[in-house]
Amino acid sequence: MPVTSVPSVPMSAAQHVRADVAVVGAGVVGLATAWELRRRGRSVAVVDPEPGAGASRAAAGMLAPVSEVQYQQEPLYPLMLASAGAYPAFVAAVEEAAGGSVGYRATETLVCGVDAADRQALADLRELQLRHGLAVEPLPLRTARALEPALSPRLSAVHRIPDDHQVDPRRLVAGLLAALVAPELPTPSGSSATDGPDGGPARLVHDRATGLRHGPDGAVTGLRLADGGMVSAAETVLAPGTGLTDLEGLPGSWRPPLRPVHGDILRTRPPAGAPALLERTVRGLVHGVPVYLVPRDDGTVVIGATSREDDLDGISAGGVLRLLRDAQAVVPGVADLELVEAMARARPGTPDDIPYLGRVRGPEGDPVPGLLVSTGYFRHGVLLAPLAARLAAELVLGADPGADAEHLATTDPHRFDRPVEAPAADPATGFRTPNRSTR
Template sequence: MEIVVIGAGIVGLAAAWRTAGRGGAVTLVDPAPAGGATAVAAGMITPVSELAYGEEPLLRLNLAAHDRYDAFVAELEEFTGTATGYRDDGLLQVAFDSDDLAVLDDLRRFQESLGLPVEALTGRECRKQEPMLAPGVRGGLLAPRDGSVDPRRLAAALLAACEKSGVRIVRRRAAGVVVERDAAAGVRLDDGTVLRADRVLLSAGPWSGDLDGLPAGTVPPVRPVKGQVIRLRTRVPFLRRCVRGLVKGSPVYLVPRADDGEIVLGATQEELGFDTRVTAGGLWELLRDARELIPGVTELEFAEVTAGLRPGSPDNAPVMGASDVPGLVLGTGHFRHGVLLAPVSADVLSAALLGDPVPEVARPFSPDRFSEVKR
């Protein structure tokens, strides 16, 4: 079966690799594979710490992805010989003041009501876990099963795995989907070349709705949500694990890498269309809040600043599965969870492309949940 995947971010790469491994003849189309939001993301694998009220179905999907991560990374690293920077040593979530602590306490009760492993800590216990925390930190939560991965290394490993599995990489922009007899029949590139296909996977992030040739409403609205991120560097041990904090209601996180001294500080969340400018205000807010929690952050080396665009669906949950156009599969709208959801997205989208049953945990995220909106 000939399959064309549009978009080589984490989700598109993972789906292409898994599909090729199951016998599909896959072509991957992207002018800059492993770029975009993938190259900006911090790589938090935190289904417990990032739980939100009303998102229980998404929690189940996130946990299913988390449960797959060990095996997914082990298979990928063995296949390619490329390390991904995967860590499963937990996340510490801390509160700056009493109001922030009350928010975390409410979150803890919600987490515990769902049977999630989390431990409440005093301020002193938080500082024992992470000695660089400010003396005024009021308390926090330890999620021992949360973790992180380096998205740049993960994407590099997935790209290598695709190439090793025979995936054809076309470094061009997809301009449109070819539809014949009401079914997807291929992809048209920006130079006019047509790639014929039996199935097409559209995984182009916030650009997923921009392709020509599709009937109106085929792709649910996917909007860009800007995130600015700072990469810092330390030459001495600084943080033992991911730290996420609330500072007067504003969230901030720091994600340390295990072997190169990099610490990722993020991230803003801005509804500004396709604006990817890095702004002084955005960086100032991140550094201001990080300094309140970890004063020593101002002594770290300034390495890089970037901004990326997360793809947000109308309900901020992923859109995965067969579309209304036969032969066209959607894999977009992952918002903040693209890296976390990579293992389960690979399984779900591969199944959809090859005509196999989609895992039950992913069924609430089918494109058809927006059918009423379209009508």
């Protein structure tokens, strides 16, 4: 299901598109959000010059709420677990609407260490995982190699994680695009086809959003486009990844901290006629440095991924060297694979690696009517897509957050805003001069 096969609505210069909701960004999170809104009866316009061509194009698609646990990121764990639990139903609904598979595999994950220090690091991490009620089982190397014969016989430790699965992000993007433009959608449980004024197929606007449009009351009423066109919408969801702070018209001086974290990733395949190298996802710790190998249904293996914050937008030669070297230390047969693709993309990172998802507030602290943000997903965009889509859709619909209030508090997009300082009194007059907050 290649992305290029999905029909779209072309934009002519200065065209005006109208929808209930405009979504900026057609990565996995933006598309999942648009699709969830359409399922709930809202008309949607998705704005992106190249749908699925950003970080989602390079993502490996590991759904790993257990093996992705890291120290001092406890607030992220409930988000990861909630979204992972929603994945089977999310995939089933997308596949029904799209009429094809999105490459979801419920196979387990094996986490391996190479040297004694790696073994101790995995043992320490397992203690943290167990304290949070997560399932991690140490395996004898002989048992692990019976499951995956391609594993190195020199590994120091192997842990089995049954609840970490995977999906193919490229097929998921294609499925979401197909579902969005499908003439009819199944009505989700608990909603009605009359929830909104127009639940027709989504508009896919292949253009770049340059800024927000505002009404006379300050409410956001849609988007300005690079070709001079516009999108009018009662609600706008900003999901443009690292491009958020490039948009004009954000409230006041609001620019949430957002940094590009580049990652190099490789795609390989076995020689013609050779069997698949792996059945399960294999994650390795090689002298303290992580690497992973993710097998696809077609026999290809995704190898990733570096994490670098530098000025190199393209592929890092050193990163490719390190990935192949470390992958081969865990699975020696990597040396016999054909390298078919090397790619680098920037993932949007926040200071605490937790996304920004919620209503955008103005300088006085009040929500700006018609404006939400959903970005900053770093390594977890594919995993968090079902939860992100549902939370954003319920904010658009004005639903009571209920049990989701804690999730939304965690993802508050203004959590790094600097508070307004108390105005200082003029020693000569005694009057206080108001200070403007800076962000």
